[in-house]
Amino acid sequence: EKFKEGLTKTRDSFVGRMNELFAQYRTVDEDFFEELEEILIGADVGVSTVMELIDELKDEVKLRNIKDSKDIAPVISEKLAEKLDKSGEDTKLNMQDNQMTVILFVGVNGVGKTTTIGKMAHSFKQEGKRVVMAAGDTFRAGAIEQLEIWGERVGVDVVKQQEGSDPAAVMYDAIQSARAKKADVLLCDTAGRLQNKVNLMKELEKVKRVISREIPNAPHEVLLVLDATTGQNAMTQAKTFGEATDVTGIVLTKLDGTAKGGIVLAIRNELNIPVKLVGLGEGMDDLQPFDADQFVYGLFK
Ligand code: GDP
Numbered sequence: 001e002k003f004k005e006g007l008t009k010t011r012d013s014f015v016g017r018m019n020e021l022f023a024q025y026r027t028v029d030e031d032f033f034e035e036l037e038e039i040l041i042g043a044d045v046g047v048s049t050v051m052e053l054i055d056e057l058k059d060e061v062k063l064r065n066i067k068d069s070k071d072i073a074p075v076i077s078e079k080l081a082e083k084l085d086k087s088g089e090d091t092k093l094n095m096q097d098n099q100m101t102v103i104l105f106v107g108v109n110g111v112g113k114t115t116t117i118g119k120m121a122h123s124f125k126q127e128g129k130r131v132v133m134a135a136g137d138t139f140r141a142g143a144i145e146q147l148e149i150w151g152e153r154v155g156v157d158v159v160k161q162q163e164g165s166d167p168a169a170v171m172y173d174a175i176q177s178a179r180a181k182k183a184d185v186l187l188c189d190t191a192g193r194l195q196n197k198v199n200l201m202k203e204l205e206k207v208k209r210v211i212s213r214e215i216p217n218a219p220h221e222v223l224l225v226l227d228a229t230t231g232q233n234a235m236t237q238a239k240t241f242g243e244a245t246d247v248t249g250i251v252l253t254k255l256d257g258t259a260k261g262g263i264v265l266a267i268r269n270e271l272n273i274p275v276k277l278v279g280l281g282e283g284m285d286d287l288q289p290f291d292a293d294q295f296v297y298g299l300f301k
Helices: 004-007 008-024 030-042 047-064 071-083 113-126 143-154 167-180 196-215 232-246 263-269 291-299
Strands: 101-106 131-134 158-159 184-189 221-227 249-254 275-277 286-290
Touching: 004 008, 004 158, 004 291, 008 030, 008 071, 030 047, 047 071, 047 263, 071 263, 071 291, 101 196, 113 131, 113 143, 113 184, 113 221, 113 249, 113 275, 113 286, 131 143, 131 167, 131 249, 143 158, 158 167, 167 184, 167 196, 167 291, 196 232, 221 232, 221 275, 232 263, 249 263, 263 275
Parallel strands: 101 184, 101 221, 131 158, 131 184, 221 249, 249 275
Antiparallel strands: 275 286
16 A cells, blocks of 8 residues: 555556557557657666566567557566566565664665664564664764654664764764663664765775674665665665665665656666665655565556
8 A cells, every 4th residue: 555655656657658658559569669668768767677678578579479559568567577576686674583683774865864764763663673773974964863853753762972973983882772772673874975985985884894893794784775756866876885885775765756666677677786665755654665566566556
């Protein structure tokens, strides 16, 4: 239900254009594919992913001897789901059973990082887990307070130092405090400045070093938060962060705010990093685990 709701804008635009396509082209021919290509690119699916999809669809059409354009609709959704579920890669979070799970969040300012951490704290709490948040974005004015507001909203403690302090020191403190509280999950915010890749890399490395010195195999997840409404910019950010640190998964926020939800496919297919969660609104229940089938279902139904 959440997926269906959150994908309304994308669905309205996509389904509308697909219906026009089927009405205009009754038979599956070169013109049909050209138009389909345009629709998919228009939905931010990404050029190389679209090319792959079109090639695979053409093969299927031959194989199944499809002539009528209506008959290709189920094949399209099938192929889209396949592309999203590539190699059956796990979209689940790497949660630890016998020790505290540490999740590091990275991403540029404004993408919804703080909101995502707050939502995630809420959902873990709902599951009965003990959660602590670390205010590691000591750089952006207001970032610490914003996390504290989420902390109060969802009833989770925030470990902080003053603005401008060393994020690695905040992480160290947070780990000690989370341990003392016997926390199950520690959610760590980081600064999102991207102006200087070398600095970003150094800061993230230092933060990770402090964490792994305390907990050998942590952080267990490094989640890159991307804003779905920024299209190609999100792809560029993903590449930059991918070079700066080992990203284990993506949280794609504001899917509800875009008609171009096809960006999920571009990310999944071109970056080879699994989209693990999606943001479908501003409320605390609006963060959902990503599910390829639900996503495709949400696009068509
Ligand atoms: P940060 O700078 O990355 O920490 O970004 P924030 O968490 O402050 O979020 C920036 C804005 O995006 C806020 O107004 C959030 O409410 C909004 N936002 C975050 N996630 C979502 C989402 O999934 N959907 C919508 N519609 N808005 C979101």
